[in-house]
Amino acid sequence: MFLLEKIVKKIQILIHRLESFSANKGPLFRIPLSIALLFFYILDVSIIAALVAFGSPQKSFEHMNKLTKKGYTRSYHEHSRWHRTSQKTALISIFAVVVVNISVGLFTNSAAVFAAGCSISSNTAVDQAYIDTNSCDNINVTANAVLTFTGPIDLGGAGDYVFTINNTVSAVFSGDFTLSDPGDSLVVSGQIKQVPGDTNGIKITAQNVTISSTGAIDAFAAGCPGGVPSSQDGFGPDIADFNTNGNTKECLQSQAGYGKTARGGAAHSGTGGRQSTTDSSQKNTYGIVHAPGLLGSGGAGGPNGDDSTGEIGGKGGGLIRLDVPGTLTVDGPITANGGNGAVASNGAGGGSGGSIYITAGTLTGTQNITANGGNGNVAGGGGGGGRVAVYYNTLSTFNLGNIQANKGFKGASANTTDGSAGSTFILNRRVDDGVGNLNVTSGLDFQSGVDWTRDNVTFANGSDLRCRSFTTLDLGATNTISFQGANFNCGGVDFINLSAATLSMSNNNTMMASKPGAQIDWNITNDITLTNFNFSSGGAGTASASGGVLTLDNPINVSLVNSTINSSINWTGVGNVTIDGTSSINASGKGCAGGNPASQNGFGPNPSICQQAAGGYGKASRGGGAHAGAGGRGFTAGTEQTFTYGSNTIPVLFGSGGGGGSNAGENAGSGGGIVRLDSIGTLTINGSIQANGFQAPASAGGASGGSVYITTQTLAGSGNVTVNGGNGNTNGGGGGGGRAAVYYSALSGFNTNNITAFAGLKGGGTGTADGG
Numbered sequence: 203m204f205l206l207e208k209i210v211k212k213i214q215i216l217i218h219r220l221e222s223f224s225a226n227k228g229p230l231f232r233i234p235l236s237i238a239l240l241f242f243y244i245l246d247v248s249i250i251a252a253l254v255a256f257g258s259p260q261k262s263f264e265h266m267n268k269l270t271k272k273g274y275t276r277s278y279h280e281h282s283r284w285h286r287t288s289q290k291t292a293l294i295s296i297f298a299v300v301v302v303n304i305s306v307g308l309f310t311n312s313a314a315v316f317a318a319g320c321s322i323s324s325n326t327a328v329d330q331a332y333i334d335t336n337s338c339d340n341i342n343v344t345a346n347a348v349l350t351f352t353g354p355i356d357l358g359g360a361g362d363y364v365f366t367i368n369n370t371v372s373a374v375f376s377g378d379f380t381l382s383d384p385g386d387s388l389v390v391s392g393q394i395k396q397v398p399g400d401t402n403g404i405k406i407t408a409q410n411v412t413i414s415s416t417g418a419i420d421a422f423a424a425g426c427p428g429g430v431p432s433s434q435d436g437f438g439p440d441i442a443d444f445n446t447n448g449n450t451k452e453c454l455q456s457q458a459g460y461g462k463t464a465r466g467g468a469a470h471s472g473t474g475g476r477q478s479t480t481d482s483s484q485k486n487t488y489g490i491v492h493a494p495g496l497l498g499s500g501g502a503g504g505p506n507g508d509d510s511t512g513e514i515g516g517k518g519g520g521l522i523r524l525d526v527p528g529t530l531t532v533d534g535p536i537t538a539n540g541g542n543g544a545v546a547s548n549g550a551g552g553g554s555g556g557s558i559y560i561t562a563g564t565l566t567g568t569q570n571i572t573a574n575g576g577n578g579n580v581a582g583g584g585g586g587g588g589r590v591a592v593y594y595n596t597l598s599t600f601n602l603g604n605i606q607a608n609k610g611f612k613g614a615s616a617n618t619t620d621g622s623a624g625s626t627f628i629l630n631r632r633v634d635d636g637v638g639n640l641n642v643t644s645g646l647d648f649q650s651g652v653d654w655t656r657d658n659v660t661f662a663n664g665s666d667l668r669c670r671s672f673t674t675l676d677l678g679a680t681n682t683i684s685f686q687g688a689n690f691n692c693g694g695v696d697f698i699n700l701s702a703a704t705l706s707m708s709n710n711n712t713m714m715a716s717k718p719g720a721q722i723d724w725n726i727t728n729d730i731t732l733t734n735f736n737f738s739s740g741g742a743g744t745a746s747a748s749g750g751v752l753t754l755d756n757p758i759n760v761s762l763v764n765s766t767i768n769s770s771i772n773w774t775g776v777g778n779v780t781i782d783g784t785s786s787i788n789a790s791g792k793g794c795a796g797g798n799p800a801s802q803n804g805f806g807p808n809p810s811i812c813q814q815a816a817g818g819y820g821k822a823s824r825g826g827g828a829h830a831g832a833g834g835r836g837f838t839a840g841t842e843q844t845f846t847y848g849s850n851t852i853p854v855l856f857g858s859g860g861g862g863g864s865n866a867g868e869n870a871g872s873g874g875g876i877v878r879l880d881s882i883g884t885l886t887i888n889g890s891i892q893a894n895g896f897q898a899p900a901s902a903g904g905a906s907g908g909s910v911y912i913t914t915q916t917l918a919g920s921g922n923v924t925v926n927g928g929n930g931n932t933n934g935g936g937g938g939g940g941r942a943a944v945y946y947s948a949l950s951g952f953n954t955n956n957i958t959a960f961a962g963l964k965g966g967g968t969g970t971a972d973g974g
Contacts (some may be wrong), residue, residue, distance in 0.1 A: 319363075322347055329353050339363045343373050343392070351377035357386045365408075367392040369416045376400065381408040384527070390417035390534065396424040396520040399453060401439065401497060403521025403557070410528040413567070417534035421520025423541030423576070425497035425556045426453035428468075428515025429461060431507050436461035436468050436500030436515045436551070441488050453497065453518075458488045461502030461515050461551040465582040467610060468499035468518060468540065470554035471624035471647055472575060472586025472666075477502075477551065478615035483583060487670075491625045491649050492634070494557035494573075494589035497521055498540045501551030501576065501585055513548060516541035516576035516610075519556025519588050527632070530560065532567030532600065540576035540585040540610060549580025552610035555588025555624050561632050566598040575610030575621040584610035587624020587644055595632045602628055603662065607644040623666040629656075637680075642667070648675055648692065655679065655701075663687030663709050669695045678702060685711040685735075693717050701725035710734045715769075719747020722769075729759040729777075739769035742795040742859065742872035743812035744805060749792050749856060749875055757882060762787075762889070770875035770893075770908075778883035779914075781921065785889040789875030791896035791928075793908045796870025797822060797862030804859030804870055804903070807847070812856060817847055820861035820870055820903040824934040824970075827858035827873055827895060829906035830959060831927060831938030831974030836861060836903055837967050841935060846974075853909035853941035854878065857895045860903030860928065860937055871896030871928040874908025874940050885914040887921035887952065895928035895937040895962060904928035904962035904973065907940025918950035927962030927973040936962035936973035 319340035325348045326332070328341075332355075339358030343349070343366065357363035362385030367373045371392035381388065387410040394417075396404045404421055413419060426437040438458030459469030466482030467474030471491070474484035482502060489496045498518025506513050519538035524530065540553030555573035573588030587607035607624030623645035631638040639658040645666035648654065655678035661667060663686045669675060671694030677683070678701040687709030692698060693716040705726045711734065715722050718740040739750025751770040754760070759777040762785035770789045773779070781787065794805035794812035797820060804827050806817025818828030824836030825843055830850075833843030841861060848855045857873025874893035879885065891912075895905030907925035925940030939959035964970035 328355060330355050341365045343367045343371050346372045348374040348376060351379045354380040354382035356383045362386060364389055367394060375404050378405040384409040390419060392417055394419045396421040398424050403523060405523045407525045411526045412531040413534040415533045419522055419536045421522050421538040421556055423517040423553060424520030425518030426500045427517050428500035428553055429503035430509040430514050431503055431505050431512040432509050434463040434503045436502050438499035439496045459484055459486055459499040459554055461500060463502050465504045465549060465551045466502040467551040467578050467583035467585040467621045468501045468554040469586040470498050470588045471607060472609055472622035474586050475578060475583030475612050475619035475621045477583050478581035478617045483619060487647060489589050491647060492591055492627050492652055494559050494591055496557055498554040498556040498588050501543050501553045503550045504548050506547040512546050513550045514544040515550045516543045516553035516585060518553040519573055521556055522558045524560045526562040529564040529566060530562040532569050535569045536571045538573040538588055542577045543579040543582040545579045549582040549613050551582040552576030552578045552585030554585045555607055557588055558590045560592045562594045563632055564596040564598055565594040565600045567600055570604045572606045573624060574606060574608040577611045578613040578618060580613045581615040581618060582613045583618055584612045584621035586621040589625045591627040593629050593632050602641050603643055605643050658682050660684045661686060661688035682706055687711060696720055698722045704728045705730050707733050707735055712736045714738045715750055716740050719743060720750045723753045726756055726758060731761045731763060732765040733763040735765040737767045737769060742791060742793055743856060744795050745813050748811040772878045774880040776881055779881045780886045781889040783888040786892060787877055788892045789877050789908055790892050790894040791872040792875025793856030793873030794859045795872050796820060796859035796905055798869045799862055799864055799866055802862040804861050806858035807856045809855060818843055818845055818858040818906055820859055822861050824863050824903045825861040826903040826930055826935035826937040826962060826973045827860045827906040828938040829857050830941045831961050833938050834930060834935030834964050834971035834973045836935045837933035837969055842971060848941050851943055853911050853943050855909055857906040857908040857940050860898055860905045860934060863902045868900045868902045870902035871898045871905035873905040874925055876908055877910045879912050881914040884916040884918055887919040889921050891923045893940060894924055894926045897929040898931035898934045901932035901934060903934040904930040904937035906938040907959055909940060910942040912944040914946050916948040916950050917946040917952045919952050922956035924958050926958060926960040929963045930965035930970055932965045933967035933970060934965040935970050936964045938973040
């Protein structure tokens with residue numbers, strides 16, 4: 203027992219030394235020291251337990267009671283009762299000591315003791331070592347500084363603390379800012395700025411981020427630089443490296459959406475505008491619509507002045523990435539706008555907007571989130587809008603209309619043009635699960651590989667919608683697709699499938715599927731009222747395409763109010779169709795193409811696509827195209843087209859194009875398209891249904907009319923149905939009339955004399971003739 207007593211004393215001395223040594227060390231040292239302390243705590247109390255619990259009452263009686271001449275000072279019986287009570291007390295105390303020591307060893311000694319808040323007033327590398335060394339809990343940035351972050355930081359250990367950018371302070375963030383403790387938050391009362399040209403941009407991850415009314419997260423003109431007088435092309439991000447490796451290296455001249463020499467605006471999501479004297483517009487857009495991560499490109503400079511004060515292009519916008527699982531409060535702006543072109547001399551092009559990518563639990567506040575293009579100056583073109591993607595779970599007072607990627611405006615000189623709007627992809631899901639409500643404010647460029655079907659899809663008033671080149675666009679909503687005043691121009695897609703329970707229109711909307719031969723299918727299950735709507739399909743068919751067609755085959759009612767469908771259509775099995783007095787279904791000129799000076803014969807159907815010198819084509823040297831009626835001869839003898847084609851009872855073929863002339867600009871008219879309309883209810887035509895051939899714009903032949911094939915229960919209204927041939931021009935012959943077949947069970951006020959297939963008139967030159 204005496205040996206154990208000596209061991210206990212040495213262990214307790216060692217524990218005391220380890221506790222003193224551990225208190226001044228960082229977490230990497232404290233963790234192994236705490237484990238060692240735990241071992242010695244347990245060993246210490248175990249030996250003490252053995253001494254107390256298993257020592258004999260006789261041995262302790264001899265040590266504790268002095269033997270005198272009169273005997274022991276205390277009776278052995280009394281001491282024995284005391285010893286048994288002490289054993290019980292010792293065991294209980296030992297258990298309590300073990301629990302307390304384990305807690306102290308693991309928790310108290312494993313974390314630093316933090317003092318009051320820290321202040322940063324100069325350039326500082328902020329990492330966890332900085333936090334621990336300076337015993338920081340709250341941090342306040344009190345003066346302008348560059349803050350470099352190399353890893354996640356935990357403010358003040360287990361407490362909830364705040365990293366604050368003070369009012370009037372400008373803090374440049376370099377590296378990823380990450381608060382690892384979900385209780386810590388970022389408050390921006392001053393400004394957070396990006397390192398100019400840094401492809402990492404501003405990246406912030408924190409449970410809660412508050413941008414106060416005096417604060418901002420600002421990547422204005424922090425992207426790729428503009429061109430200068432000695433080298434006028436702007437700079438753009440290294441797209442080749444991004445597409446291959448997912449990286450973006452330095453900005454390179456004449457890359458991505460750079461502003462073109464001279465003074466052209468730069469592109470990103472939106473295209474760049476042209477300068478005043480030459481077409482320097484930049485059509486090359488780039489980036490990912492739903493996960494933007496690239497800098498904006500620089501506008502082009504002009505030739506005048508030096509490289510520091512002359513005609514310098516605007517810089518592109520920067521890059522901002524915010525991941526806020528809790529609440530993002532935007533009472534100050536978040537901006538990645540492009541810079542304006544220089545005002546010196548004849549000016550320069552604007553830079554394109556940058557990228558903003560936000561994921562948030564709750565989005566609140568009153569300020570703006572923008573990646574606008576920069577303005578061109580004087581003779582400079584405007585920069586294209588950038589890209590913004592915002593994902594959130596809950597919207598609290600924030601107005602989604604405050605999220606914008608607007609175009610940059612042109613300079614004041616004649617012939618300059620604005621840039622075009624960028625993309626704003628806004629989804630009420632912090633993590634995209636393929637559903638939710640998609641909102642588009644400024645615009646969108648549809649890309650392949652993206653899920654474009656959601657619960658609801660809304661295109662806000664003024665939004666600019668475009669397509670990149672790919673095969674099929676599937677745009678859908680399980681509930682409603684709402685066009686609230688959008689301009690939809692999809693020129694690079696072969697098939698466009700639009701599906702929804704409800705298609706809603708408000709304000710003025712346009713939709714153009716301008717690729718020749720594009721097929722557009724609407725799968726809508728509720729009644730449609732198209733108000734102030736203009737739809738247009740691709741141009742006349744050639745050997746590689748047969749003209750665009752809009753298909754609708756649901757048994758729903760369709761009403762056109764002050765609207766025009768400029769396309770061939772195939773509407774079968776629909777309900778009531780109403781075309782008001784200001785509306786039309788107009789497939790004129792949507793048939794086979796006319797000839798041109800380089801290849802003068804027109805195109806005709808063979809049978810479902812258009813081929814040159816097929817069907818009733820207009821012959822070279824300005825002959826008119828034929829369909830049901832013959833094509834009139836042009837100035838030259840033998841150019842009349844006597845071959846006619848098609849069915850009187852089931853007309854379903856395109857009209858033929860006229861013959862071109864030999865001189866520059868003598869292009870012929872295009873043939874009429876096809877209107878197939880099958881209504882199981884009432885067709886009311888107060889406006890018009892047309893499939894006329896086009897008149898030649900210069901000295902050339904007119905085209906033949908197309909085909910209208912109508913079946914309906916009741917035919918009503920006061921409008922007209924026409925498949926007339928197009929007129930020749932000057933020395934051109936007239937186009938032949940097309941074919942119309944109209945079937946009805948009941949006539950309700952409609953005048954069948956308003957159904958016409960007139961011949962096109964001759965141009966008037968010597969020898970020319972009308973069509974048949």
